[in-house]
Amino acid sequence: MPSVYADTSFLQFKKVHCRNCYKCVRNCPVKAIRVINHQAQILEDQCILCEKCTLVCPQNAKEELNMIPRVYDFIRNGGQVIASLHPAYVAEFGTDSLPALTEALKKLGLSDAFDAAAGAYLVKTAYEDLVEERAQETPTISSNCPVIVQLVQKRYPDLVPYLAPVLSVMQAHARYLKEQYPDARILSVSPCISGLAQMREADNYVDYVITFSELQEWLTAVQVQVAAPSSAPPDADRDIRLSRIMAMSGGFTMAMHPSVHQRYLPACGIDSCKQILNEFMADPDSYSNCFLELNACPNGCIGGPSFRRTKTGLLHGLIRLQNASLYKGISNYKRDDFSAQSLTDVSRHYDTFVLRQQEAEASEEDIKKVLAQMGKFTPEDELNCGACGYNTCREKARAVLAGKAEISMCVPFMRERQESYSNKIINVMPGILVTVDYQLKVIHMNQAAKDLFDPLHKRTLIGETVSDLMDDYTLINMISFDKNMSHDQIYLEDRDIYLERTLANDRKNQLILCVMKDITREIEEKQRIRKAQNNAAAMADKLASEQLKLVHQIASLLGETAADTKVAVEQLKRTILREDEDRDE
Numbered sequence: 001m002p003s004v005y006a007d008t009s010f011l012q013f014k015k016v017h018c019r020n021c022y023k024c025v026r027n028c029p030v031k032a033i034r035v036i037n038h039q040a041q042i043l044e045d046q047c048i049l050c051e052k053c054t055l056v057c058p059q060n061a062k063e064e065l066n067m068i069p070r071v072y073d074f075i076r077n078g079g080q081v082i083a084s085l086h087p088a089y090v091a092e093f094g095t096d097s098l099p100a101l102t103e104a105l106k107k108l109g110l111s112d113a114f115d116a117a118a119g120a121y122l123v124k125t126a127y128e129d130l131v132e133e134r135a136q137e138t139p140t141i142s143s144n145c146p147v148i149v150q151l152v153q154k155r156y157p158d159l160v161p162y163l164a165p166v167l168s169v170m171q172a173h174a175r176y177l178k179e180q181y182p183d184a185r186i187l188s189v190s191p192c193i194s195g196l197a198q199m200r201e202a203d204n205y206v207d208y209v210i211t212f213s214e215l216q217e218w219l220t221a222v223q224v225q226v227a228a229p230s231s232a233p234p235d236a237d238r239d240i241r242l243s244r245i246m247a248m249s250g251g252f253t254m255a256m257h258p259s260v261h262q263r264y265l266p267a268c269g270i271d272s273c274k275q276i277l278n279e280f281m282a283d284p285d286s287y288s289n290c291f292l293e294l295n296a297c298p299n300g301c302i303g304g305p306s307f308r309r310t311k312t313g314l315l316h317g318l319i320r321l322q323n324a325s326l327y328k329g330i331s332n333y334k335r336d337d338f339s340a341q342s343l344t345d346v347s348r349h350y351d352t353f354v355l356r357q358q359e360a361e362a363s364e365e366d367i368k369k370v371l372a373q374m375g376k377f378t379p380e381d382e383l384n385c386g387a388c389g390y391n392t393c394r395e396k397a398r399a400v401l402a403g404k405a406e407i408s409m410c411v412p413f414m415r416e417r418q419e420s421y422s423n424k425i426i427n428v429m430p431g432i433l434v435t436v437d438y439q440l441k442v443i444h445m446n447q448a449a450k451d452l453f454d455p456l457h458k459r460t461l462i463g464e465t466v467s468d469l470m471d472d473y474t475l476i477n478m479i480s481f482d483k484n485m486s487h488d489q490i491y492l493e494d495r496d497i498y499l500e501r502t503l504a505n506d507r508k509n510q511l512i513l514c515v516m517k518d519i520t521r522e523i524e525e526k527q528r529i530r531k532a533q534n535n536a537a538a539m540a541d542k543l544a545s546e547q548l549k550l551v552h553q554i555a556s557l558l559g560e561t562a563a564d565t566k567v568a569v570e571q572l573k574r575t576i577l578r579e580d581e582d583r584d585e
Helices: 023-029 052-056 068-076 089-093 097-109 117-134 146-157 157-162 169-180 214-222 243-248 250-256 269-283 305-310 314-325 364-373 393-401 411-430 447-453 472-481 522-584
Strands: 011-013 034-035 039-042 062-064 081-085 112-115 186-188 208-211 263-268 290-295 432-437 442-445 485-492 495-506 511-518
Touching: 011 039, 023 034, 039 068, 052 305, 068 081, 068 208, 081 097, 081 169, 089 097, 089 314, 097 112, 112 117, 117 169, 117 243, 117 250, 117 364, 146 157, 146 269, 157 269, 169 186, 186 214, 208 214, 214 305, 243 250, 243 314, 250 263, 250 290, 263 269, 269 290, 269 472, 364 393, 432 447, 442 447, 472 485, 472 495, 472 511, 495 522
Parallel strands: 081 112, 081 186, 186 208, 263 290
Antiparallel strands: 011 062, 034 039, 432 442, 432 511, 485 495, 495 511
C-alpha cells in the first residue's frame, strides 16, 4: 500500500542555540547530520531513525512527526482505528495490562487494541521456514528492526540480499489486522519512531505510528488512566505468549524452534551491529549457517528511545516481559504461543536504495587542503580527539568536502587560533597586563609587562609572587572583601616608575586582572608644573611686598608735602586778610 508520507519529514532538529557541542554528530552511527552556521540538520536520506542524536541533545531539540492529531481527526470524523501494541507494552504497563490498556484506548476513541505479539509469531514462523529452506547454505540477517534494515540498505547495500525477506512485526501484524478489519486504519504503538521509515516502503500496511511516550502524553492530556494490572505470580491460567519475548534482545532466537546445525547469533546495540556487519561483509560465505538477529537498541526493544526517555526500569521491564512470555521461565514452543491463525503473507521485497547525496570519494590532495585549513600540516597535528563528532581528522575533512561539516567544528584548532589571536593582540597592546590568581601568583603577563619588570629578560616571572614585582595591598583587599574593581597608583622604587592600575576580579576563574599604565611622565609633568606654580607664587608675593613698600614711601612723602602746603595756605590766607583790613582803614 503506497504511503501518504513519502515527502513528510519524520525527524528534525528545532532551531536552537546549537554551538560547539556536536554531541549529535558524535553519537550518530552513520553521520547523517550536517552542521551549517552552527545549526545541526538531519540528512533524512541518510538517517536510519535510531534517535541517538535526539537522546543526547542537551537542548532537547527533537522535533519528530506527531501523528496523534491525525488519529484524533480521523476518529472524530467517524473513522475506525485499531491499535497494534508492540509487545514491549508489557514492560511499560505491566504483565497483565492488555485488558486495562485496551479499555483506556477505547476511551481515547479507538475501536480496539491487540497485542502485536501475534505478528511476532507470524514473523518467527516465517524465519523458521526460511532457515529450513536455506538449509544452512545462506546466512540470514533478521529484518524486524527497522533501524538495522535501513543501516544495511544505506551503508551496507551489498548485504541487502542477506536480509530476511520477511515483514517486520509491526507490518506483519498490521497486515493481519487489515485482513480482519478491512475498513479500519491501523495505529502502531512502538518503542521508537523507526517504524515511520517502513511507512514509505511498498509493503506498508500501517496508517499511523506513535511511541509509548506519546501515548502516555495523550492519556495524560485527556486524563485517562490505565488501571493497574494484577500483581499475582504467573501461572498456567495466565495469558502467556512466547512470541512476546521478541521485545528483548535475542527474543526471536529464544522463540524460534531451533534448526539442526543452524547458529543463532543475537546482538544488540548499534555499534556492535555495525562491527558484526563489517565482519560479515568481509567474508559472507564463512557464516553460511548463521542467523543474525540484530537489534539497534541495547537490550532490544525494551531499551528503545521511548523507554529511555521515560526512564522505565530495565530490570523491572525484563521481569515483566519474561512473566508474560515464559511459563516458569521455560520456553514451550507448542503450548505458550499463538497458533497458525491466518494465511497472512508476510513476505517482503527490498527496493534498491540509492542515496540522493552520495559522498564523492575525496582525493588526497583535497583532504590535505582541508587539513591545512584546520592547522594540521603533519600527521602529528592530527589529534583525532573526536571533539568535532568525527573519529579522525581525516574523516572530518571528508565531511567538510561533502558539505556536512564546517572548519570551525575543529575545537582544538579554533581554541588554538583564538588563543594565538588573543595573545597577539595582548602582546602588541601598549598597556601593561598582569594576571594574578587568588594565591597571588603571577600566571600571565604580556610582553609590555615582561619588558617592564624584567627589561634584561633574565627572570622567569610566571609563578612568582606578585609582591616581588609590585605592591599587593589592593589585590589582597579585593580578594578579602570580594570587590569587583579597584583603581590605584603605585611607585616602583627600583625602576623609579609610577604606575596607574585598574584591577578587575574574575570570580569564575579566581583571577585578578591588572591593567597598568606608565604615568611617570604625567607625574613628572605635574611635579614640574607644581614647582613652576610655587615659583610664580613666590615671585608674586615678593612683587606685592615691594609694591606695598613703595606705596608706603609715596604715602609718607605725600603726607609731608600736604603739611607744608597747608602751612603755606594758612600763611597766604592771613596775608590776604591783613591786606583787606588795611584797605578798610
